[in-house]
Amino acid sequence: MRWTPSLSSFSCLRHPAAPPPPTSTGLRMRETVLLLGLFAAACGGPASTGTSPPALPPLVKNTWTWIDVPGTSCGDGSPTGISVNPGDGPGLLVFMNGGGACFDYVSCFVAHAAGSGSFGRTDFEALAAARFPGSILDRGDSSNPYRAMSLVFIPYCTGDVHGGDNVADYPDASGGTHRWHHVGRANVVTVLPWIAAAFPAASPLVVSGSSAGGYGALLSYDSFRRAFPAADAVLVDDSGPPLVEGDISPVVRAVWIAAWRIDRVVTALCPECLADFSKLFPVLASRYPRDRLALLSSTQDQVIRSFLGYLDGPSFEAAIGRLEGVLEPIPGARYFVVAGTSHTMLPDPANYSSGSVELWSWLGQQLAGGSAWTSAKP
Secondary structure, eight states, X not given: OOOOOOSSOOOOOOOOSSOOOOOBOOOOHHHHHHHHHHHHHXXXXXXXXXXXXXXXXXXXXXXXXXXXXXXXXXXXXXXXXXXXXXXXXXXXXXXXXXXXXXXXXXXXXXXXXXXXXOOOHHHHHXXXXXXXXXXXXXTTOTTOTTTTSEEEEEOOOSSSTTOOOEEXXXXXXXXXXXXXXXXXXXXXXXXXXXXXXXXXTXXXXXXXXXXXXXXXXXXXXXXXXXXXXXXXXXXXXXXXXXXXXXXXXXXXXXXXXXXXXXXXXXXXXXXXXXXXXXXXXXXXXXXXXTOEEEEEEXXXXXXXXXXXXXXXHHHHHHHHHHHHHHHTTOTTEEEEEESSSOOOSTTOGGGOEETTEEHHHHHHHHHHOSTTOOOBOO
């Protein structure tokens, strides 16, 4: 089964009985330097590479402009970039795209579970035409609370939930090797100066993503907050649930560590989070107590269930309930949970409500702040 990157797709993978061995050849030198700067920032140092602000192309209000960003890499090693759309208002919405995941030769190169491994201007233009209408990136929807904001689209082509820090050589059955660049994290670090240069005083700031991009928004939130320290900021993690401790199998976590080296970004945020991803929410809330952090999920998300190895819906629903319990004591965190097996909501918010609460309204309440914004569940 072939999976291609899209605003709402994620791969349904069966994880192996045991994790593959680490196959890292290390990051390229530029990515290594950038990540060292990031890790220093995560520990309290400045998030700067010591370079001048990027030279941006001309930008036109309410128009998408694709920017090729030097130093970025897709799974196949080809460069990628970002697309930006300046708005009339002062705010900035960053959307991190989803679209599959892979961790070995079969999933990356045979099943193409993370797509083709490339993403450029032509891919963006096709995706925008097909997927942006009705989504949170649609300025024409009067219900959209982000419609006047500047918009940034971060593509996804590395198969590592935007959290990878590894260039892997995967062996095939004949003894050959095939290289895949799991450098989603390095890409985020590389594009951040470009985003900051385009919108230096943006506020409010919305860091969002769906599926793999939901996980990516959560993992990258601290870096965006350091790039925009004065912003009134919110997180919208759509269908990227960081389940509690053993609710994500240790085997699954071991796969992510071996293939992607996701441990490097997670432990930079908090060492204990590697064994319990749900702790990322309280850690971020502690660092940014005025921010508003949101999780969107269905009770039995079919795609995430498959990705995490859940065989039945009720078990996953119980795991979502335990994650709700982590968020409930956090003053600035809320969840929006809908019944059923659907996957991702930000591509089509008008189609989702929880109880009597419509998602568009709920997202607007999060953006505005105040007591009206409360968790919603069936």
